Amino acid sequence: MTFDLTLIKSSYAAVEPHGTAVTKYFYEHLFTHHPEVRPLFARHLEEQEDRLWNAIGGLVANLEDTDTVVRILQGLGARHAGYGARPEHFPAVGASLLAALAHFAGDAWTPDIEASWAALYDTVTAVMTDAMATAGAA
Ligand code: HEM
Numbered sequence: 001m002t003f004d005l006t007l008i009k010s011s012y013a014a015v016e017p018h019g020t021a022v023t024k025y026f027y028e029h030l031f032t033h034h035p036e037v038r039p040l041f042a043r044h045l046e047e048q049e050d051r052l053w054n055a056i057g058g059l060v061a062n063l064e065d066t067d068t069v070v071r072i073l074q075g076l077g078a079r080h081a082g083y084g085a086r087p088e089h090f091p092a093v094g095a096s097l098l099a100a101l102a103h104f105a106g107d108a109w110t111p112d113i114e115a116s117w118a119a120l121y122d123t124v125t126a127v128m129t130d131a132m133a134t135a136g137a138a
Pocket of ligand 1: 037040041042043044048051052055056076079080083084085086089090093124125128
């Protein structure tokens, strides 16, 4: 993995106190810029904000443990095959996630931090879309 773990952890620590305000901002950003994905999210959005926030926290907390992170992402990817998520949706979701993190990190957000999150998101996308394809083919 090519991202800088220290930068990910320190920037996440700056954003973490904002809690699900971050994932709320994320969904508003995503649905404003990509209204076509809105119909995929049937579940009550507040519940989804909690789930996504917990998933991001769990991933960041386990980043040193590659096996655990890969296992979490494979499960997540396999379930996403059933949510109607497609590989081409991932850049839109990534852009909104980075926008939300940048918004709440404020002055603490730097180009190096942005590049690290982008690299981490690319890795996450690769593992999840592989698992989606496997689950979709099964
Ligand atoms: C870093 C990438 C992503 C992460 C960490 C993530 C995380 C999650 C989590 C934790 C859930 C809750 C259910 C579960 O655990 O299975 C979920 C549900 C969902 N995700 Fe994602 N997701 C990601 C990317 C995407 C993408 C690219 C799409 C495509 C638009 C998407 C669409 C959905 C949908 C439709 C649901 C179900 C919502 C509902 O039941 O209403 N996700 N996601």
